[in-house]
Amino acid sequence: MIITLLRKSWNVKMTHIYYAENTESKPESSIISYTNALRPLPTLQEQETYQIDLTLSEEDLFRKLKKSNRSQIKQATTKSFTHFIEKHPSNEELLKFQQYYNHFAKDKNTHQCNSFHLKTLQLLRDKNALIISKILNDQDEVFCYRVYLTDCIRALTLYSASHFRKNDVPEIKRLYSLASRYLLWKNILWFKQYGHAIYDLGSLTNDENIRQFKIGFGGEVVKAYSGYASNNRIGKFVLWIRKVKMNSPYKNR
Numbered sequence: 001m002i003i004t005l006l007r008k009s010w011n012v013k014m015t016h017i018y019y020a021e022n023t024e025s026k027p028e029s030s031i032i033s034y035t036n037a038l039r040p041l042p043t044l045q046e047q048e049t050y051q052i053d054l055t056l057s058e059e060d061l062f063r064k065l066k067k068s069n070r071s072q073i074k075q076a077t078t079k080s081f082t083h084f085i086e087k088h089p090s091n092e093e094l095l096k097f098q099q100y101y102n103h104f105a106k107d108k109n110t111h112q113c114n115s116f117h118l119k120t121l122q123l124l125r126d127k128n129a130l131i132i133s134k135i136l137n138d139q140d141e142v143f144c145y146r147v148y149l150t151d152c153i154r155a156l157t158l159y160s161a162s163h164f165r166k167n168d169v170p171e172i173k174r175l176y177s178l179a180s181r182y183l184l185w186k187n188i189l190w191f192k193q194y195g196h197a198i199y200d201l202g203s204l205t206n207d208e209n210i211r212q213f214k215i216g217f218g219g220e221v222v223k224a225y226s227g228y229a230s231n232n233r234i235g236k237f238v239l240w241i242r243k244v245k246m247n248s249p250y251k252n253r
Contacts, residue, residue: 001151005123009116012238016120018149018156030235035149036156036200037225044227052199052219054192061188064218069181076182079175080138083186089132094121097132097145097159104161113159121158124149131155133187135179143179146187154198155191184217 005016006029015029020037034044052061062070086093098113105112113121124130131148144162148155164176188199201214204221230236 001153003124003127003129003149003151005120005127007119007123012234019151019154028231030230030232031238032229032231033227034229035226040225041227041229043229044225047224047226048204048221049224050201050204050214050219051222052188052201052217054188054196054199058189058192061192061218065185066216066218069185069216072178072181073185076178079178081143081179081182082136083183084134084136085187085190086132088128089125089130091122093132094118094125097147100142100145100163101159101161104163107163107165121147133183133190135183137175143176144183146183148187150191150196152194153196154200155187155196156200157202188217
């Protein structure tokens with residue numbers, strides 16, 4: 001099912017389309033943003049995304065996991081972890097996630113969740129298309145987050161974050177590792193339980209560690225297309241400004 005968000009930024013009309021099946025027909029907006037379009041478009045980038053078939057049985061899903069992941073998930077069940085799912089997160093919950101994620105992004109030196117991205121999450125929430133999940137320890141501290149776009153058929157990972165880089169104690173770092181895999185596995189089962197057919201871990205980046213982590217969950221590589229298109233000069237100018245900003249060495253400072 002296609003999910004569409006309409007908005008204005010600096011008085012520029014924008015349309016964000018998830019899972020577009022037809023990219024030939026463009027909405028009347030200056031800028032169109034596509035995420036995981038099912039068809040190519042000259043301005044979109046082809047990418048590899050990694051998907052898990054949730055129609056398989058729980059036993060088959062678990063068997064397809066990398067051996068070390070199966071071991072860590074089993075260990076995680078012996079810890080004082082609480083799995084939390086929020087199907088309609090409040091603005092307060094979204095702000096808490098944003099703060100947590102931005103600390104993670106700063107440590108990783110990657111793009112942060114700014115006010116524009118936060119508004120996107122709020123708009124998805126208002127369409128009942130957003131899921132926030134997290135693992136808490138016995139002191140109600142967040143070990144890790146995962147945020148998803150859902151159309152009730154596919155669950156697409158939008159964000160994942162953990163503060164494992166902030167702690168050098170081996171035992172604590174091990175807990176973060178267990179919690180991260182446990183959260184992903186519990187979410188796979190949750191989405192399966194609620195009738196989803198596909199769990200999408202998102203694009204396979206050039207980061208070999210991230211790539212191997214995702215492949216360790218027993219899915220398959222699928223082509224998807226994401227990026228931007230413009231309908232007029234205003235849209236083209238805004239996209240040019242965005243490109244310059246994204247390439248700036250000061251973007252995360």
